Amino acid sequence: MAASFRLCCALRVTIGGAAPLLCVRGAIHASQLAHRAPLCPPTAWQQSRQGSFFNKLTADELWKGVLAESGSGARKGRGKRTKRKMKKDLNRGQIIGEGRGGFLWPGLNSPVLRDGTLQSMSRRGESEQLEVQAELLRMRDEWERRRKMRVKKDRGWTGNSMGGTSLGPPDPGPNGETYEDFDSRVIEVKSVFNMTGREGRKRSISCLVAVGNGNGAAGFALGKAADRMTALRKAKNRAIHYLYFIERYNQQTIYHDIQSKFKRTTLRMKKQNEGYGLHCHRAVITMCKLIGIKDMYCKLQGSANLLNITRALFTGLASQEVHQTLADRKRLHVVEYQAQRRALPRVVASPPGGARAEPELLDEVPNTRLNWDDVRAEQGIKRSVWGGLKRTVW
Numbered sequence: 001m002a003a004s005f006r007l008c009c010a011l012r013v014t015i016g017g018a019a020p021l022l023c024v025r026g027a028i029h030a031s032q033l034a035h036r037a038p039l040c041p042p043t044a045w046q047q048s049r050q051g052s053f054f055n056k057l058t059a060d061e062l063w064k065g066v067l068a069e070s071g072s073g074a075r076k077g078r079g080k081r082t083k084r085k086m087k088k089d090l091n092r093g094q095i096i097g098e099g100r101g102g103f104l105w106p107g108l109n110s111p112v113l114r115d116g117t118l119q120s121m122s123r124r125g126e127s128e129q130l131e132v133q134a135e136l137l138r139m140r141d142e143w144e145r146r147r148k149m150r151v152k153k154d155r156g157w158t159g160n161s162m163g164g165t166s167l168g169p170p171d172p173g174p175n176g177e178t179y180e181d182f183d184s185r186v187i188e189v190k191s192v193f194n195m196t197g198r199e200g201r202k203r204s205i206s207c208l209v210a211v212g213n214g215n216g217a218a219g220f221a222l223g224k225a226a227d228r229m230t231a232l233r234k235a236k237n238r239a240i241h242y243l244y245f246i247e248r249y250n251q252q253t254i255y256h257d258i259q260s261k262f263k264r265t266t267l268r269m270k271k272q273n274e275g276y277g278l279h280c281h282r283a284v285i286t287m288c289k290l291i292g293i294k295d296m297y298c299k300l301q302g303s304a305n306l307l308n309i310t311r312a313l314f315t316g317l318a319s320q321e322v323h324q325t326l327a328d329r330k331r332l333h334v335v336e337y338q339a340q341r342r343a344l345p346r347v348v349a350s351p352p353g354g355a356r357a358e359p360e361l362l363d364e365v366p367n368t369r370l371n372w373d374d375v376r377a378e379q380g381i382k383r384s385v386w387g388g389l390k391r392t393v394w
Helices: 032-037 059-067 071-075 126-148 228-239 282-291 306-316 323-330 373-378
Strands: 004-007 013-015 018-025 026-030 183-195 201-214 217-225 243-245 258-262 265-271 298-303 333-337 346-349
Touching: 018 201, 183 228, 183 282, 183 306, 201 228, 201 282, 201 306, 217 228, 217 282, 217 306, 217 323, 258 306, 265 306, 282 298, 323 333, 323 346
Parallel strands: none
Antiparallel strands: 004 026, 013 018, 183 201, 201 217, 217 243, 258 265, 265 298, 333 346
16 A cells, blocks of 8 residues: 655755756655656755845945944944945946856847847857956956045145035035035034933034125035035035025125124124225134125134134124115215225215205214223223333343
8 A cells, every 4th residue: 555645845945956846735645756766866955045135135234234343332332443444336337237258138238229120149259358358447447546546625724624625516406406606615523422322422523514605695504414524515505595695895895893792702893995805713704705705804702613603703794784774774874984085975875865954963872882992992091911021132
């Protein structure tokens, strides 16, 4: 009596290098197997898996496992001072269908139609394939040479800092708008840290960037990211959405003297004649060039925090009162005295309905906050603390 048994599992096996055989659940009589030649010897059965972590994980996940430290090491702050490994794009320069054999697959590495004729699979000649391989190696060497080549960047305020360097115009907007007439300058780049319960001391890069077109439109913004280039790009593209329009007198200076304060930082800006230049803090000079101001004196008092300086500068310049607004408010002519014109004034603005008949009261005390150093200098009592020091004559 022929015994029977059942295979209760599905297993993909390879028999003697032939095509895979799928054994399914079913009844197979041993008498049938006895009269036939054995299909698959036990020694030739080999299990094969069609999936692994190479085709289950994405490229970013695979690179993260190669380059980054472990999760526990990152939480404990390890691996901070190790040399940073760069991720390589292994697909760069690769063409789908191209290989060492030199086969030409229509639709992949060769055209489907040529002179109106449908192409079929073919193969290159040996000499032609060697030329293609040599060209690929030459392109890879060129990429490696460009990667190692150091490009000289625009010098900023100093040789080692990013402050004052140009980042070019902001990136185009989502609707196709471009900003070719704008330029962006780095004001500050610093590292900031946030203490978290899981990862501990987490480091980020904070960047302050100012943009302007040199014609009165300028703005600034902050950007924060894990790496410096991403933070600079975020700050540059965000600053274009927060623009100020700064009024300029004769397109070269401010309308009047301004004193602006933000927190512990005070800026005292003075109007100057054409050709005077910019005698200011280096960050103020950079932002004045973006705005389009050419002649101005600015004195910094108090804290030299760059963010406070930027906010104080834009707040003061945006709040200045132009000559026509002053003439409309007081209903009087606004005149300007210049040294080269002696006592002859020049009318710079007039009210639209004409000046009022009654003049301003001479005994009215203007609500002006004076600076003690300026008062001492005008009265001639300001002297150096080293003025009475006796020096040895050699």
